[in-house]
Amino acid sequence: MADELKGWKDLPLGGVVPGGAARELNKTGSWRAERPIWNEEKCIQCFQCWLHCPDDSIVLTAGKMTGIDYDHCKGCGLCAAICPKDALEMVPEREGTCAK
Amino acid sequence: MRKVMTGHKAVAEAMRQIEPDVVAVYPITPQSEIAEYYAQYVHDGIVHSELVPVESEHSAMSACVGAAAAGARVMTATSSQGLALMVEVLYIAAGMRLPIVMALANRSLSAPINIHCDHADAYLARDAGAFQIFCESAQEAYDYTLIAQRIAEHEKVRIPGIVNLDGFTLTHTSQVVEPLEDERAKKFVGPFKALFPLLDVDHPVSWGTFAMPDYYFELKRAQAAAIEEVAGVFLEVQRAYASLTGRRYAGFIEPYRLDDAERAVVVLGSTAGTAKVAVDQLREKGEKVGVLKVWLYRPFPYAEVARALGHVKQVAVLDRAFSFGAMGALYNDVAAALVPSERRPVLSNYIYGLGGRDVTVEQILQAFAEVKTARPTTGLRYLGLRE
Numbered sequence: 001m002a003d004e005l006k007g008w009k010d011l012p013l014g015g016v017v018p019g020g021a022a023r024e025l026n027k028t029g030s031w032r033a034e035r036p037i038w039n040e041e042k043c044i045q046c047f048q049c050w051l052h053c054p055d056d057s058i059v060l061t062a063g064k065m066t067g068i069d070y071d072h073c074k075g076c077g078l079c080a081a082i083c084p085k086d087a088l089e090m091v092p093e094r095e096g097t098c099a100k
Numbered sequence: 101m102r103k104v105m106t107g108h109k110a111v112a113e114a115m116r117q118i119e120p121d122v123v124a125v126y127p128i129t130p131q132s133e134i135a136e137y138y139a140q141y142v143h144d145g146i147v148h149s150e151l152v153p154v155e156s157e158h159s160a161m162s163a164c165v166g167a168a169a170a171g172a173r174v175m176t177a178t179s180s181q182g183l184a185l186m187v188e189v190l191y192i193a194a195g196m197r198l199p200i201v202m203a204l205a206n207r208s209l210s211a212p213i214n215i216h217c218d219h220a221d222a223y224l225a226r227d228a229g230a231f232q233i234f235c236e237s238a239q240e241a242y243d244y245t246l247i248a249q250r251i252a253e254h255e256k257v258r259i260p261g262i263v264n265l266d267g268f269t270l271t272h273t274s275q276v277v278e279p280l281e282d283e284r285a286k287k288f289v290g291p292f293k294a295l296f297p298l299l300d301v302d303h304p305v306s307w308g309t310f311a312m313p314d315y316y317f318e319l320k321r322a323q324a325a326a327i328e329e330v331a332g333v334f335l336e337v338q339r340a341y342a343s344l345t346g347r348r349y350a351g352f353i354e355p356y357r358l359d360d361a362e363r364a365v366v367v368l369g370s371t372a373g374t375a376k377v378a379v380d381q382l383r384e385k386g387e388k389v390g391v392l393k394v395w396l397y398r399p400f401p402y403a404e405v406a407r408a409l410g411h412v413k414q415v416a417v418l419d420r421a422f423s424f425g426a427m428g429a430l431y432n433d434v435a436a437a438l439v440p441s442e443r444r445p446v447l448s449n450y451i452y453g454l455g456g457r458d459v460t461v462e463q464i465l466q467a468f469a470e471v472k473t474a475r476p477t478t479g480l481r482y483l484g485l486r487e
Contacts, residue, residue: 005314005315005318006315006318007318008317008318008319008321008322008325009322009325011315011318011319011322012296013197013258013295013296013322014195014196014197014198014258014307014319014323015195015196015308015309015311015315015319016196016296016305016306016307016309017305017306017309018296018303018305019304019305031312
Protein backbone atom coordinates (compact mmCIF):
# COMPACT_ATOMS: atom_id res chain seq x y z
CA MET A 1 0.00 0.00 0.00
CA ALA A 2 1.43 3.37 -1.02
CA ASP A 3 0.61 5.03 2.29
CA GLU A 4 2.65 2.42 4.20
CA LEU A 5 5.84 3.14 2.23
CA LYS A 6 8.47 5.37 3.80
CA GLY A 7 9.82 8.55 2.24
CA TRP A 8 13.51 8.93 1.38
CA LYS A 9 14.34 10.77 4.59
CA ASP A 10 13.15 7.90 6.75
CA LEU A 11 15.30 5.14 5.28
CA PRO A 12 18.31 3.57 7.00
CA LEU A 13 21.77 4.53 5.76
CA GLY A 14 22.70 2.70 2.57
CA GLY A 15 19.66 0.44 2.72
CA VAL A 16 21.04 -1.37 5.76
CA VAL A 17 18.38 -3.55 7.33
CA PRO A 18 18.69 -3.42 11.09
CA GLY A 19 17.82 -6.37 13.24
CA GLY A 20 20.05 -8.84 11.46
CA ALA A 21 17.35 -11.37 10.82
CA ALA A 22 15.89 -9.37 7.97
CA ARG A 23 13.39 -12.15 7.41
CA GLU A 24 11.49 -11.32 10.55
CA LEU A 25 11.18 -7.64 9.67
CA ASN A 26 10.51 -7.86 5.98
CA LYS A 27 7.63 -9.52 4.23
CA THR A 28 9.50 -10.33 1.07
CA GLY A 29 6.63 -12.28 -0.44
CA SER A 30 4.83 -9.10 -1.42
CA TRP A 31 5.58 -9.44 -5.13
CA ARG A 32 4.37 -13.03 -5.55
CA ALA A 33 2.27 -13.59 -8.71
CA GLU A 34 1.08 -17.09 -7.87
CA ARG A 35 0.70 -18.75 -4.52
CA PRO A 36 0.87 -22.46 -3.66
CA ILE A 37 -2.28 -23.88 -2.07
CA TRP A 38 -1.64 -26.89 0.16
CA ASN A 39 -4.11 -29.77 0.27
CA GLU A 40 -3.53 -31.44 3.61
CA GLU A 41 -5.57 -34.53 2.69
CA LYS A 42 -3.36 -35.37 -0.29
CA CYS A 43 -0.08 -34.65 1.58
CA ILE A 44 1.98 -37.70 2.57
CA GLN A 45 4.54 -35.72 4.64
CA CYS A 46 7.45 -36.62 2.38
CA PHE A 47 9.06 -33.15 2.89
CA GLN A 48 10.15 -32.84 -0.74
CA CYS A 49 8.58 -29.35 -0.81
CA TRP A 50 10.46 -28.38 2.35
CA LEU A 51 13.74 -29.69 0.88
CA HIS A 52 13.32 -27.78 -2.37
CA CYS A 53 11.84 -24.49 -1.20
CA PRO A 54 14.52 -21.82 -1.84
CA ASP A 55 12.92 -19.41 0.62
CA ASP A 56 12.40 -21.65 3.63
CA SER A 57 8.69 -21.00 3.33
CA ILE A 58 7.34 -24.49 4.00
CA VAL A 59 6.32 -24.42 7.63
CA LEU A 60 7.19 -27.48 9.69
CA THR A 61 5.64 -27.80 13.12
CA ALA A 62 6.67 -30.64 15.42
CA GLY A 63 8.18 -32.50 12.47
CA LYS A 64 5.16 -32.15 10.22
CA MET A 65 4.36 -30.01 7.21
CA THR A 66 1.65 -27.66 8.44
CA GLY A 67 1.40 -24.96 5.79
CA ILE A 68 3.11 -22.19 3.87
CA ASP A 69 4.72 -18.95 5.04
CA TYR A 70 3.09 -16.51 2.64
CA ASP A 71 5.02 -13.58 4.12
CA HIS A 72 8.14 -14.91 2.42
CA CYS A 73 6.98 -17.34 -0.31
CA LYS A 74 7.80 -15.83 -3.75
CA GLY A 75 5.50 -18.18 -5.63
CA CYS A 76 8.26 -19.90 -7.59
CA GLY A 77 6.24 -23.11 -7.85
CA LEU A 78 9.06 -25.52 -7.05
CA CYS A 79 7.02 -27.12 -4.25
CA ALA A 80 4.09 -27.78 -6.57
CA ALA A 81 6.39 -29.13 -9.27
CA ILE A 82 8.21 -31.52 -6.94
CA CYS A 83 5.17 -32.75 -4.99
CA PRO A 84 4.60 -36.45 -5.87
CA LYS A 85 0.93 -36.32 -4.84
CA ASP A 86 -0.19 -32.99 -6.35
CA ALA A 87 -0.86 -31.78 -2.84
CA LEU A 88 0.33 -28.30 -3.82
CA GLU A 89 -1.36 -26.28 -6.54
CA MET A 90 -0.28 -22.88 -7.89
CA VAL A 91 -3.12 -20.36 -8.00
CA PRO A 92 -2.94 -16.84 -9.42
CA GLU A 93 -2.44 -14.46 -6.49
CA ARG A 94 -5.59 -12.45 -7.11
CA GLU A 95 -7.62 -15.66 -6.74
CA GLY A 96 -5.76 -16.84 -3.65
CA THR A 97 -7.83 -17.84 -0.71
CA CYS A 98 -5.36 -17.82 2.15
CA ALA A 99 -5.31 -15.08 4.74
CA LYS A 100 -2.94 -12.02 4.72
CA MET B 101 58.93 20.64 8.89
CA ARG B 102 59.37 21.16 5.20
CA LYS B 103 60.52 18.17 3.21
CA VAL B 104 61.12 17.34 -0.42
CA MET B 105 58.89 14.54 -1.62
CA THR B 106 56.91 13.33 -4.61
CA GLY B 107 53.14 13.51 -4.76
CA HIS B 108 53.04 9.78 -4.15
CA LYS B 109 55.16 10.04 -1.04
CA ALA B 110 52.96 12.91 0.16
CA VAL B 111 49.82 10.76 -0.23
CA ALA B 112 51.54 7.77 1.40
CA GLU B 113 52.59 9.98 4.32
CA ALA B 114 48.99 11.12 4.82
CA MET B 115 47.85 7.48 4.64
CA ARG B 116 50.52 6.49 7.19
CA GLN B 117 49.19 9.15 9.56
CA ILE B 118 45.55 8.16 8.97
CA GLU B 119 46.60 4.52 9.46
CA PRO B 120 43.46 2.86 8.09
CA ASP B 121 42.52 -0.56 9.41
CA VAL B 122 42.51 -2.00 5.89
CA VAL B 123 44.26 -1.01 2.66
CA ALA B 124 43.28 -3.19 -0.29
CA VAL B 125 45.25 -2.18 -3.35
CA TYR B 126 46.48 -3.41 -6.71
CA PRO B 127 49.44 -1.75 -8.42
CA ILE B 128 49.07 0.19 -11.67
CA THR B 129 51.25 2.84 -13.24
CA PRO B 130 51.43 5.62 -12.16
CA GLN B 131 49.80 4.80 -8.82
CA SER B 132 52.05 1.82 -7.90
CA GLU B 133 54.40 3.78 -5.66
CA ILE B 134 51.60 4.57 -3.22
CA ALA B 135 50.98 0.83 -2.81
CA GLU B 136 54.72 0.21 -2.54
CA TYR B 137 55.29 2.87 0.11
CA TYR B 138 52.36 1.61 2.12
CA ALA B 139 53.41 -2.03 1.83
CA GLN B 140 56.82 -0.97 3.16
CA TYR B 141 55.20 0.80 6.13
CA VAL B 142 53.24 -2.36 6.91
CA HIS B 143 56.31 -4.57 6.50
CA ASP B 144 58.39 -2.34 8.76
CA GLY B 145 55.71 -2.30 11.43
CA ILE B 146 55.30 1.48 11.14
CA VAL B 147 51.55 1.04 10.65
CA HIS B 148 49.27 -1.72 11.83
CA SER B 149 46.98 -1.81 8.80
CA GLU B 150 45.85 -5.01 7.16
CA LEU B 151 47.28 -4.76 3.64
CA VAL B 152 45.27 -6.90 1.24
CA PRO B 153 47.31 -7.60 -1.91
CA VAL B 154 44.40 -8.41 -4.20
CA GLU B 155 44.49 -9.80 -7.74
CA SER B 156 42.70 -6.90 -9.45
CA GLU B 157 41.19 -3.49 -8.81
CA HIS B 158 37.71 -5.01 -8.90
CA SER B 159 38.81 -7.14 -5.98
CA ALA B 160 40.53 -4.17 -4.34
CA MET B 161 37.33 -2.17 -4.18
CA SER B 162 35.34 -5.29 -3.27
CA ALA B 163 37.67 -5.95 -0.34
CA CYS B 164 37.32 -2.29 0.65
CA VAL B 165 33.52 -2.61 0.59
CA GLY B 166 33.59 -5.75 2.73
CA ALA B 167 36.04 -4.28 5.20
CA ALA B 168 34.17 -0.97 5.44
CA ALA B 169 30.85 -2.76 6.02
CA ALA B 170 32.57 -4.86 8.67
CA GLY B 171 33.41 -1.61 10.46
CA ALA B 172 36.95 -0.79 9.34
CA ARG B 173 38.51 2.50 8.26
CA VAL B 174 39.52 1.75 4.67
CA MET B 175 41.67 3.33 1.95
CA THR B 176 42.89 2.40 -1.51
CA ALA B 177 44.49 3.98 -4.58
CA THR B 178 44.42 3.43 -8.31
CA SER B 179 44.78 4.89 -11.82
CA SER B 180 43.22 4.70 -15.26
CA GLN B 181 42.24 1.14 -16.24
CA GLY B 182 42.39 0.21 -12.59
CA LEU B 183 39.67 2.72 -11.82
CA ALA B 184 37.71 1.48 -14.83
CA LEU B 185 37.79 -2.01 -13.33
CA MET B 186 36.88 -0.60 -9.92
CA VAL B 187 33.97 1.51 -11.06
CA GLU B 188 31.36 -1.23 -10.86
CA VAL B 189 32.10 -1.69 -7.18
CA LEU B 190 32.63 2.03 -6.57
CA TYR B 191 28.95 2.60 -7.42
CA ILE B 192 28.13 -0.09 -4.85
CA ALA B 193 30.39 1.47 -2.22
CA ALA B 194 28.61 4.79 -2.72
CA GLY B 195 25.14 3.22 -2.66
CA MET B 196 26.04 1.34 0.52
CA ARG B 197 27.31 4.64 1.97
CA LEU B 198 30.82 3.39 2.76
CA PRO B 199 33.46 6.09 3.43
CA ILE B 200 36.33 4.65 1.38
CA VAL B 201 38.97 7.23 0.45
CA MET B 202 41.21 6.70 -2.53
CA ALA B 203 44.00 8.52 -4.30
CA LEU B 204 43.53 8.57 -8.07
CA ALA B 205 46.81 9.12 -9.94
CA ASN B 206 45.16 10.55 -13.04
CA ARG B 207 46.03 8.71 -16.23
CA SER B 208 44.48 8.33 -19.66
CA LEU B 209 42.28 5.41 -20.65
CA SER B 210 43.11 2.89 -23.41
CA ALA B 211 43.09 2.51 -26.39
CA PRO B 212 45.74 3.25 -27.46
CA ILE B 213 47.45 2.22 -24.26
CA ASN B 214 49.19 5.12 -22.58
CA ILE B 215 50.40 5.55 -19.02
CA HIS B 216 50.46 9.33 -18.85
CA CYS B 217 48.24 12.00 -17.44
CA ASP B 218 44.82 13.13 -18.41
CA HIS B 219 41.48 13.21 -16.63
CA ALA B 220 39.57 10.49 -18.50
CA ASP B 221 39.69 8.24 -15.43
CA ALA B 222 38.28 10.88 -13.08
CA TYR B 223 35.52 11.69 -15.58
CA LEU B 224 34.70 7.98 -15.85
CA ALA B 225 33.89 7.90 -12.12
CA ARG B 226 32.06 11.23 -12.29
CA ASP B 227 28.58 9.82 -11.72
CA ALA B 228 29.55 6.99 -9.37
CA GLY B 229 28.50 8.84 -6.23
CA ALA B 230 31.96 9.50 -4.81
CA PHE B 231 33.00 13.06 -4.04
CA GLN B 232 36.05 14.20 -5.99
CA ILE B 233 38.77 16.70 -5.17
CA PHE B 234 41.46 17.83 -7.65
CA CYS B 235 44.92 18.83 -6.42
CA GLU B 236 47.37 21.31 -7.93
CA SER B 237 50.48 20.26 -6.03
CA ALA B 238 52.00 17.53 -3.87
CA GLN B 239 51.20 19.70 -0.85
CA GLU B 240 47.53 19.75 -1.83
CA ALA B 241 47.58 15.99 -2.41
CA TYR B 242 48.83 15.54 1.16
CA ASP B 243 46.43 18.07 2.66
CA TYR B 244 43.34 16.94 0.79
CA THR B 245 43.96 13.28 1.61
CA LEU B 246 43.60 14.16 5.29
CA ILE B 247 40.66 16.45 4.54
CA ALA B 248 38.92 13.85 2.34
CA GLN B 249 39.15 11.20 5.04
CA ARG B 250 37.41 13.44 7.53
CA ILE B 251 34.73 14.45 5.01
CA ALA B 252 34.02 10.87 3.95
CA GLU B 253 33.67 9.69 7.54
CA HIS B 254 31.45 12.60 8.62
CA GLU B 255 28.12 11.23 9.81
CA LYS B 256 26.17 13.39 7.36
CA VAL B 257 28.24 12.12 4.42
CA ARG B 258 29.47 8.50 4.60
CA ILE B 259 30.33 8.10 0.92
CA PRO B 260 33.58 7.30 -0.91
CA GLY B 261 35.95 10.12 -1.79
CA ILE B 262 38.51 10.45 -4.58
CA VAL B 263 41.59 12.65 -4.29
CA ASN B 264 42.89 13.33 -7.81
CA LEU B 265 46.54 14.04 -8.47
CA ASP B 266 47.91 14.29 -11.99
CA GLY B 267 49.89 11.21 -13.01
CA PHE B 268 53.65 11.84 -13.22
CA THR B 269 53.21 15.62 -13.16
CA LEU B 270 52.41 15.40 -9.46
CA THR B 271 52.90 11.76 -8.56
CA HIS B 272 56.53 11.48 -9.65
CA THR B 273 57.77 15.05 -9.30
CA SER B 274 59.61 16.08 -6.15
CA GLN B 275 58.24 19.19 -4.54
CA VAL B 276 58.50 20.93 -1.20
CA VAL B 277 55.80 19.59 1.10
CA GLU B 278 55.12 20.56 4.67
CA PRO B 279 53.34 17.65 6.37
CA LEU B 280 51.81 17.91 9.81
CA GLU B 281 53.44 16.23 12.77
CA ASP B 282 51.92 12.78 13.23
CA GLU B 283 50.02 13.64 16.38
CA ARG B 284 48.43 16.76 14.88
CA ALA B 285 47.45 14.90 11.70
CA LYS B 286 45.92 12.03 13.67
CA LYS B 287 44.05 14.44 15.91
CA PHE B 288 42.74 16.33 12.88
CA VAL B 289 41.41 13.20 11.17
CA GLY B 290 40.05 11.87 14.46
CA PRO B 291 38.91 8.40 15.41
CA PHE B 292 36.79 6.38 13.01
CA LYS B 293 33.25 5.64 14.03
CA ALA B 294 31.79 2.61 12.30
CA LEU B 295 28.07 2.70 11.56
CA PHE B 296 26.16 -0.60 11.62
CA PRO B 297 29.39 -2.65 11.57
CA LEU B 298 28.86 -6.25 10.51
CA LEU B 299 31.34 -7.40 13.13
CA ASP B 300 29.16 -6.00 15.91
CA VAL B 301 27.46 -9.35 16.45
CA ASP B 302 25.33 -8.00 19.29
CA HIS B 303 23.61 -5.67 16.82
CA PRO B 304 23.31 -7.69 13.63
CA VAL B 305 22.33 -6.01 10.36
CA SER B 306 21.94 -6.98 6.72
CA TRP B 307 24.13 -5.05 4.22
CA GLY B 308 23.89 -4.99 0.45
CA THR B 309 20.16 -5.38 0.37
CA PHE B 310 17.76 -5.57 -2.56
CA ALA B 311 15.31 -2.82 -3.44
CA MET B 312 12.29 -3.17 -5.69
CA PRO B 313 10.77 -0.30 -7.70
CA ASP B 314 8.91 0.67 -4.51
CA TYR B 315 12.13 1.69 -2.66
CA TYR B 316 15.09 1.96 -5.08
CA PHE B 317 14.25 5.56 -6.03
CA GLU B 318 14.00 6.70 -2.41
CA LEU B 319 17.32 5.06 -1.51
CA LYS B 320 19.07 6.79 -4.43
CA ARG B 321 17.51 10.11 -3.42
CA ALA B 322 18.94 9.63 0.07
CA GLN B 323 22.33 8.95 -1.54
CA ALA B 324 22.04 12.16 -3.56
CA ALA B 325 21.39 14.01 -0.31
CA ALA B 326 24.59 12.53 1.14
CA ILE B 327 26.80 13.94 -1.64
CA GLU B 328 24.97 17.28 -1.37
CA GLU B 329 26.03 17.31 2.29
CA VAL B 330 29.67 17.14 1.19
CA ALA B 331 29.59 20.85 0.29
CA GLY B 332 28.89 22.08 3.81
CA VAL B 333 31.17 19.52 5.42
CA PHE B 334 33.96 20.34 2.95
CA LEU B 335 33.91 24.00 4.01
CA GLU B 336 33.84 23.08 7.69
CA VAL B 337 36.73 20.62 7.44
CA GLN B 338 38.73 22.86 5.10
CA ARG B 339 38.33 25.78 7.56
CA ALA B 340 39.53 23.61 10.43
CA TYR B 341 42.53 22.52 8.37
CA ALA B 342 43.35 26.07 7.30
CA SER B 343 43.31 27.32 10.88
CA LEU B 344 45.46 24.37 11.97
CA THR B 345 48.07 24.86 9.26
CA GLY B 346 47.78 28.45 8.06
CA ARG B 347 47.16 27.13 4.56
CA ARG B 348 45.11 29.48 2.35
CA TYR B 349 42.28 27.10 1.67
CA ALA B 350 38.90 28.78 1.51
CA GLY B 351 36.11 27.39 -0.59
CA PHE B 352 35.36 24.93 -3.34
CA ILE B 353 37.28 26.95 -5.91
CA GLU B 354 40.48 28.97 -5.95
CA PRO B 355 40.30 32.19 -7.96
CA TYR B 356 43.65 33.59 -9.07
CA ARG B 357 43.81 37.28 -10.10
CA LEU B 358 40.18 36.95 -11.08
CA ASP B 359 38.63 39.96 -9.30
CA ASP B 360 38.95 42.40 -12.21
CA ALA B 361 39.61 39.85 -14.94
CA GLU B 362 37.98 40.20 -18.34
CA ARG B 363 39.20 36.81 -19.53
CA ALA B 364 39.69 33.62 -17.52
CA VAL B 365 40.52 29.96 -17.84
CA VAL B 366 38.81 27.27 -15.74
CA VAL B 367 41.00 24.27 -14.92
CA LEU B 368 41.36 21.17 -12.76
CA GLY B 369 44.56 19.91 -11.16
CA SER B 370 48.18 20.76 -11.86
CA THR B 371 47.34 22.81 -14.98
CA ALA B 372 46.35 25.57 -12.54
CA GLY B 373 50.06 26.16 -11.82
CA THR B 374 50.87 26.56 -15.51
CA ALA B 375 47.85 28.82 -16.00
CA LYS B 376 48.92 31.06 -13.12
CA VAL B 377 52.33 31.58 -14.76
CA ALA B 378 50.60 32.51 -18.03
CA VAL B 379 48.33 34.93 -16.18
CA ASP B 380 51.29 36.58 -14.44
CA GLN B 381 52.97 37.10 -17.82
CA LEU B 382 49.87 38.67 -19.35
CA ARG B 383 49.20 40.80 -16.28
CA GLU B 384 52.70 42.29 -16.66
CA LYS B 385 51.58 43.44 -20.09
CA GLY B 386 48.47 44.97 -18.56
CA GLU B 387 46.00 42.33 -19.72
CA LYS B 388 43.17 41.60 -17.31
CA VAL B 389 43.23 37.82 -17.06
CA GLY B 390 42.73 35.26 -14.32
CA VAL B 391 42.37 31.59 -13.41
CA LEU B 392 39.57 29.68 -11.76
CA LYS B 393 40.80 26.44 -10.25
CA VAL B 394 38.14 23.95 -9.15
CA TRP B 395 39.11 21.99 -6.04
CA LEU B 396 35.79 20.28 -5.41
CA TYR B 397 34.66 18.67 -8.66
CA ARG B 398 31.87 16.50 -7.22
CA PRO B 399 29.59 17.77 -5.83
CA PHE B 400 30.11 20.56 -8.36
CA PRO B 401 30.01 24.07 -6.83
CA TYR B 402 27.58 25.63 -9.32
CA ALA B 403 26.69 28.79 -7.36
CA GLU B 404 30.30 29.61 -6.46
CA VAL B 405 31.51 29.10 -10.03
CA ALA B 406 28.72 31.33 -11.34
CA ARG B 407 29.59 34.05 -8.81
CA ALA B 408 33.30 33.86 -9.58
CA LEU B 409 32.79 34.13 -13.35
CA GLY B 410 29.81 36.49 -13.54
CA HIS B 411 31.87 39.60 -14.25
CA VAL B 412 34.25 37.92 -16.72
CA LYS B 413 33.66 38.58 -20.44
CA GLN B 414 35.40 35.59 -22.00
CA VAL B 415 36.01 32.21 -20.37
CA ALA B 416 37.95 29.22 -21.70
CA VAL B 417 37.10 25.96 -19.95
CA LEU B 418 39.96 23.48 -20.28
CA ASP B 419 39.04 19.79 -20.32
CA ARG B 420 41.84 17.23 -20.07
CA ALA B 421 39.71 14.45 -21.59
CA PHE B 422 37.10 13.97 -24.27
CA SER B 423 33.51 13.25 -23.42
CA PHE B 424 33.09 11.71 -26.84
CA GLY B 425 30.15 13.08 -28.74
CA ALA B 426 29.67 15.93 -26.29
CA MET B 427 31.34 19.06 -25.01
CA GLY B 428 33.96 18.57 -22.31
CA ALA B 429 32.65 17.44 -18.92
CA LEU B 430 34.00 20.46 -17.03
CA TYR B 431 32.64 22.79 -19.71
CA ASN B 432 29.19 21.28 -19.31
CA ASP B 433 29.33 21.87 -15.56
CA VAL B 434 30.53 25.46 -15.93
CA ALA B 435 27.88 26.12 -18.57
CA ALA B 436 25.19 24.66 -16.32
CA ALA B 437 26.43 26.84 -13.47
CA LEU B 438 26.00 29.95 -15.60
CA VAL B 439 22.56 29.19 -17.01
CA PRO B 440 20.66 30.81 -14.11
CA SER B 441 22.98 33.88 -14.14
CA GLU B 442 21.98 37.15 -15.71
CA ARG B 443 25.60 37.98 -16.40
CA ARG B 444 27.13 35.27 -18.52
CA PRO B 445 30.58 35.26 -20.08
CA VAL B 446 31.11 33.88 -23.57
CA LEU B 447 32.29 30.32 -23.03
CA SER B 448 34.85 28.41 -25.09
CA ASN B 449 35.83 24.78 -24.57
CA TYR B 450 39.34 23.46 -25.12
CA ILE B 451 40.50 19.86 -25.03
CA TYR B 452 44.18 19.69 -24.05
CA GLY B 453 46.96 17.57 -22.58
CA LEU B 454 45.66 14.13 -23.51
CA GLY B 455 47.82 11.09 -22.75
CA GLY B 456 50.48 13.19 -21.06
CA ARG B 457 50.85 15.75 -23.86
CA ASP B 458 52.89 18.59 -22.36
CA VAL B 459 50.78 21.42 -21.02
CA THR B 460 52.73 24.61 -21.64
CA VAL B 461 52.43 28.26 -20.73
CA GLU B 462 52.25 28.95 -24.47
CA GLN B 463 49.10 26.85 -24.76
CA ILE B 464 47.39 28.86 -22.04
CA LEU B 465 48.54 32.10 -23.70
CA GLN B 466 47.07 30.82 -26.96
CA ALA B 467 43.72 30.18 -25.27
CA PHE B 468 43.72 33.67 -23.75
CA ALA B 469 44.55 35.19 -27.15
CA GLU B 470 41.90 33.22 -29.05
CA VAL B 471 39.03 33.85 -26.66
CA LYS B 472 39.45 37.63 -27.05
CA THR B 473 37.30 37.39 -30.15
CA ALA B 474 35.44 34.14 -29.45
CA ARG B 475 31.75 33.97 -30.23
CA PRO B 476 29.33 31.68 -28.39
CA THR B 477 29.62 28.25 -30.01
CA THR B 478 29.24 24.58 -29.27
CA GLY B 479 32.39 23.53 -31.11
CA LEU B 480 35.46 22.10 -29.43
CA ARG B 481 38.85 23.79 -29.68
CA TYR B 482 42.22 22.20 -29.02
CA LEU B 483 45.51 23.17 -27.41
CA GLY B 484 48.78 21.47 -28.36
CA LEU B 485 47.25 19.29 -31.08
CA ARG B 486 48.74 18.78 -34.55
CA GLU B 487 46.20 19.22 -37.32
